[in-house]
Amino acid sequence: MTRLEIIPVEGLPEVRPGDRLAPMLAACAELVDGDVVVVTQKVVSKAEGRLVAVDPDDASAYAAILDAECVRVLRRRGDLVIAETGAGFVCANAGIDRSNVPDGYVTLLPVDADRSARRIRDGLRASPGVEVGVIVSDTFGRPWRQGVTDVAIGCAGIAAVVDLRGTADAMGRTLEVTEVCVADELASAAELVMGKAAGVAAAIIRGVDPAWFRSASVRAEVVRPAGEDLFR
């Protein structure tokens, strides 16, 4: 096995609606073939105009935005709503976020974060002409564990789930449960060099297993259908 490097992308300017992220990322990072570029939801949502003006003191206006983003509310406690989004993600407040956003605005999740990742990947293929995987990441909580971690909400060119079922383990036995969500692990690894407050909105992971580069989709591979779910 080779070693991995996780490299923060520094110097990314403030992103505005309509900005094209691929050239902005390429200007800040020396990308090479086989890199995985992890970009946070916040800058993707800003580039795609997924900013909504809302008076922070107007609870009913915020409630209306939340209602529009939810297809199902799983739990509610005080201000916290655990909800399922249209794309099938289960997360706090349907992914609506106020941090690192101008006062009086919130960001919504990208409409289709797999498509967002594909656009960035296609842009980087065109110029500077590199073959990379792209992951769009966001910060989610977990029901039984405290502290948030970054997960993948979209991907392109890099596997979301790698299926090792049926391969032999080191003892020669057939493995049982080994569908590994490498996209979430890559998103978490990238977060380690971002820091929530540091303004680093992207990172590069270099040295990823070449076998993991393929057409892929977080929505198709990671989102668990509600019918197969034991906790919804």
Next chain:
Amino acid sequence: MTRLEIIPVEGLPEVRPGDRLAPMLAACAELVDGDVVVVTQKVVSKAEGRLVAVDPDDASAYAAILDAECVRVLRRRGDLVIAETGAGFVCANAGIDRSNVPDGYVTLLPVDADRSARRIRDGLRASPGVEVGVIVSDTFGRPWRQGVTDVAIGCAGIAAVVDLRGTADAMGRTLEVTEVCVADELASAAELVMGKAAGVAAAIIRGVDPAWFRSASVRAEVVRPAGEDLFR
């Protein structure tokens, strides 16, 4: 921000009950101060003798082991049991595992994986005399996302959760939810160089933020008390 390196620890021999992991790890890796050493549950459980003989065809014998490891069953579907362990982890089959274990045996989780991590850390401080953080990792599923990821079940000398609440984001606003479970992110990052089938049972993460090195506990910082839980 500095870059991180994730380095697989290769050549670790098969671990047997009573083995001391610190010298085995030190013999396979050039550790330096400030490294984080991630060791999988499987080798920790083997070293601690947490192997139980069980006839794979005797369902009632397996059920008795499972019953002893569970304090609460959350959901059951066919062979799959989502259960809470004595340490408070919610996971499939209370962490009992058959992969990478000799035929006719299963591993149980360490009794106290924070203590397991402390022992390894203390051993590495004694010889070769390095100040490192240690994480014991295991592979857990998630309720709403397909594919497993590695998480921390024990830690020593490295923070489990880093609390950024109250610090300012890049826009000068006070951050909302920013207790980041860096121990889980480090465990996930390490898994990327292990590969379930490759027999790599440990990895080193080099370049971690020096501010994260402190006394810490997964059980105290990460395990969510049942009373604060919306899904139990």
